[in-house]
Amino acid sequence: MIRILLLLFSLLFSQMQALANSDSLFDKSLEELLDLETETKADVGSRSGKRDMTFSEVPIDVITSEQIRQSGATELTRVLSRFIPGFNAPRSSITDGTDHVKTFTLRGLDPDQVLVLINGKRMHQSSLTHTNGTIGRGTSNVDLNTIPLVSIDRIEFLRDSAAAQYGSDAIAGVINIILKGFAYESEANLRYGETSKGDGALKQSDFFYSIPLEYDGFFNISGEIRDRASTNRAGADSRDNYIVNTHYGDPDTLDKILAINGEVVMKNGNIVYMHGLYNKRESEAGAFYRLEGDAANNINIYPDGFLPMIAPKIEDYSFTIGSKGVMGRDLSWDASYTRGYNDFHFFVYNTHNDSLGESSPTSFDSGGTKYTQDILNLDFSTKVKELTVAFGAEFKMENYRIYSGEEGSYILGSASTLAGAQGFPGFQPQNETDKSRKNGALYLDLKYNSTKDLTFGAASRYEKNSDFGATWDQKISATYKPTQSTMLRSSASTGFRAPSLTQSYYTHTVMATSGIDIVQKGTFATDHPLSVALGATPLDAEKSTHFSAGLVYAPTSDFSLSLDYFYTKIDDRIMLSRNISFDEDASLTPIFNLYGVQQARYFTNALDTETDGFDLRMSYKHQFKNSSNLKTGLSYHRNSTKVVGAKDSFLTSGIIGATSLAEAKAVIEKSQPNDDLKIWAQYFLKNYAFALNLNRYGSYEHLFAGETNKFGAKWTTDAEISYEISKKLNFAIGAENLFDVYPDKWSDTYNPLIGEDSIIQYSQYSPFGVNGAFYYVRVGVKF
Incomplete structure (x- = not known):
């Protein structure tokens, strides 16, 4: 594969040299330019150039920068939950690292089954593995909240499987984030807000600065500082004089973000481009409170008990550099290199290592995880009469590391049997990991306009992975327009998701409770001798089959209506096994003892x-006689996911186990709403702009202590009014969840920690969090 890429790059640069010696684009006449295919950055889901989103071969939604700004959202996950059908972003708490990197679901599928692109280039995942009982348990997802919203031109969302075009992960859909380019005004904004409870204070400042270059080139830089205080919706602790001693809500977070995007147009017509993101996050959230009399507390250090605080420092960056152009008159080319990096470094404070006694430190470096991704892309496209042909190659390298914390964060001392820092015990030297893999891919993408009303598409992609082998996926699509205002569309495809390095090699051992006993528990890599003894085998790719069919009706350019059905089957989905105990089989006791767990x-x-469902989408805009205008839209999404098969092989008890299987089915099938309704409107009148978002989240369930709790559907309302004081100055006031809606509480009180009248009164599965209303003001200036 490397030799193939080197050959293609050699061919590319020889052609570039030939092009440099020929007529450049600036030497061509206007008539020639109009006939020339120069667009090389294709919209998501197609490599045939820009086309009408309404009548696209597969369903695509676009969120504009104007919608983003008026949504009132401060993070990208919240923006997407306003506009994308079937997108949910729960905000879990007391879940270790998951408090600080939010998960999401799309069409009921996991976050690692969604491909995220920046300007059409693959974005890297976080190095964090979600191992607690959250939505997305067992996955590592892209941290969407590392992107400053002020830098975004638009978001394209492909509601279709596209692994045959883009490779791994594109099972549920593709999110393509397009950064602002040429001809945008520079701006700066200040924002302040807080919740109806008076907490969660937000202090946010951002800017976008554009430097125009020759021939419509540009260099843009964006920055954001987002300082958000924690929220707390914990109830009183009945064990501790009914005081609130626990934190349950959003963490205290400080994000410092930079984004750059630029294009330089050369005299021969070629374009050199680059973009990059950098995020540094400092965040902190609580673990469970340790009471004065708990075994985990040393009263000589904390006479009244203590709340361990998990305070990671997260560094995340990515950049792409590349060049694109046209060879002769027909062949467009694009060559690029992309690098992504994430470091999730755990720190804990207001804690101790109980086994070290009174001499224990109260803060620790618990180690962390790192992930890097390097990608070379080489893409070509051309058009021969009614046939568009795109082909190319990709080479990807990944690396995953676990590094240990300071000794006190994990060591077992002599004062007690509770080893490690309370809250988050550190990674141990035997947990340290440094694993890499390589991946090469070739693809072919075709589109044929049989007639002006009938179009066919086909794509094929071959990938070879150094760990789990090869995949070969295909996709076919067709559209037919029986009238100028109506279109039928359908697609069928196969796909895959490569097992992440974090799933194959995550390792962490901790001292924890099991019933009334304190035991050493471990999560081990699939190639670890203990895992192999328990039946582990190298992870295989998740494999998908997808089908969609839809109808589009757009009688005018101001109104469109679409209805799309989808079906997705996924085999070999990856999950964590149950905790398997040493005493389940006497023959395994020695190997458990060997590794001390x-x-x-x-x-x-x-x-x-199997997942199936449909999306109903409507959009309408109207220009009134008084020069005001209205833009509005509606989407309704419904899906149903069922577990149709389970693989089990560990002795007679099973790797998964009946209880774990029931819990996994409950999470996959019922833990997120099976339907949602989103209605949005923007109204512009002279210097005023009004925005309204209505969101209906369907019901969901949470299986706890063997009992199914049902949580009802809820409506939330987001609204903003902005006023343009002058062409350069604007002011806005708004609210998220205007009417202070909360999810239902637990239907019963199970114990002092969880229940209707306990400390944790709301399920962490809530698709809109537990904060209630958030009110804000914003002032902006353009320059």
């Missing part, structure tokens, strides 16, 4: 699922 688990290909 009493319970172990690992990732395994475990489940097959």
Whole structure:
């Protein structure tokens, strides 16, 4: 594969040299330029150039920068939950690292089954593995909230499987984030807000600065500082004189973000481009409170008990540099290099290592994880009469590391049997990991306009991975317009998601409770001797089959209506096994003793699922006689996901186990709303702009302590009014969740920690969090 890429790059640069010696684009006449295909950055889902989104071959939604600004959202996950059908972004709490990197679901599928692109280039995932009982458990997802909203021109969302075009992860859909380019005004904004409870204070400042270059080139830089205080919706602790001693809500977070995007147009017509993102996040959230009399507390250090604080420092960056142009008159080319990096470094404070006694420190470096991704892309496209041909190659390298914390964060001392820092015990030297893999891919993408009303598409992609082998995926699509205002469309495809390095090699051992006992538990890599003894095998790719069919009706340019059905089957979905104990089989006791643990688990290909549903989408705009105008839209999404198969092989008890399987089915099938309704409107009148978003989240369930709790559907309302004081100055006031709606509480009180009248009164599965209303003001200036 490397030799193939080197050959293609050699061919590319020889052609570039030939092009440099020929007529450049600036030497051509206007008539020649109008006939020339110069657009090389294709919209998501197609490599045939820009086309009408309404009548696209597969369903695509576009969120504009204007919608983003008026949505009132401060993070990208919240923006997407306003506009994308079937997108949910729960805000979990007391879940270790997941408090600080938010998960999401799309069409009921996991966050790692969604491909995220920046300017059409693959974005890297976080190095964090979600291992607690959250939505997205067992996954590592892209941290969408590392992108400053002020830098975004638009967001394209492909509601279709596209692994045959883009490779791994594109099962549920593709999110393509396009950064602002040429001809945008520079701006700066200040924003302040807080919740109806008076907490969660937000202090946010951002800017966008554009430097125009020759021949419509540009260099843009954006920055954001987002300082948000924590929220707390914990109830009183009945064990501790009914005081609020626990934190349950959003973490205290400080984000410092930069984004750059630029294009330089050369005299021969070629374009050199680059973009990059940098995010540094400092965040902190609580673990469970340790009471005065708990075994985990040393009263000589904390006479009244203590709340361990998990305070990671997260560094994340990515950049792409490339060049694109046209060879002769027909062949467009694009060559690029992309690098992504994430470092999730755990720190804990207001804690101690109980086994070290009174001499224990109260803060620790608990180590962390790192992930890097390097990608070379080479893409070509051309058009021969009614046939558009795109082909190319990709080479990708990934690396995953676990590095240990300071000794006190994990060591077992002599004062007690509770080893490690309370809250988050550190990674140990034996947990340290440094694993890499390589991936090469070739693809072919075709589109044929049989007639002006009938179009066919086909794509094929071959990938070779150094760990789990090769995949070959295909996609076919067709559209037919029986009238000028109506279109029928359909697609069918196969796809895959490569097992992440975090799933194959995540390792962490901790001292924890199991019933009334304190035991050493471990999550081990699939190639670890203990995992192998328990039946682990190398992870295989998740494999998908997808079908969609839809109808589009757009009688005018101001109104469109679409209805699309989808079906997705995924085999070999990856999940964590149950905790397998040393005493379940006498023959395994020696190997458990060898590695000093009493319970172990690992990732395994475990489940097959089927998901089907539909999206109804409507948009309308109207220009009034008084020069005001209205833009409005509606989307309704419904899906159903079922577990249709489970693989089990560990002795007679099973790797998954009946309880774990029931919990996994409950999370996959019922933990997120199976339907949602989103209605949005923007109204512009002279210097005023009004924005309204109505969101209906369907019901969901949470299985806890063997009992299914049902949480009802809820409506939330987001609204903003902005006023343009002058052409350069504007002011806005708005609200998220204007009417202070909360999710239902638990239907019962299970224990002092969880229940209707307990500390944790709301399920962490809530698709809109537990904060209630958030009110804000914003002032902006353009320059």
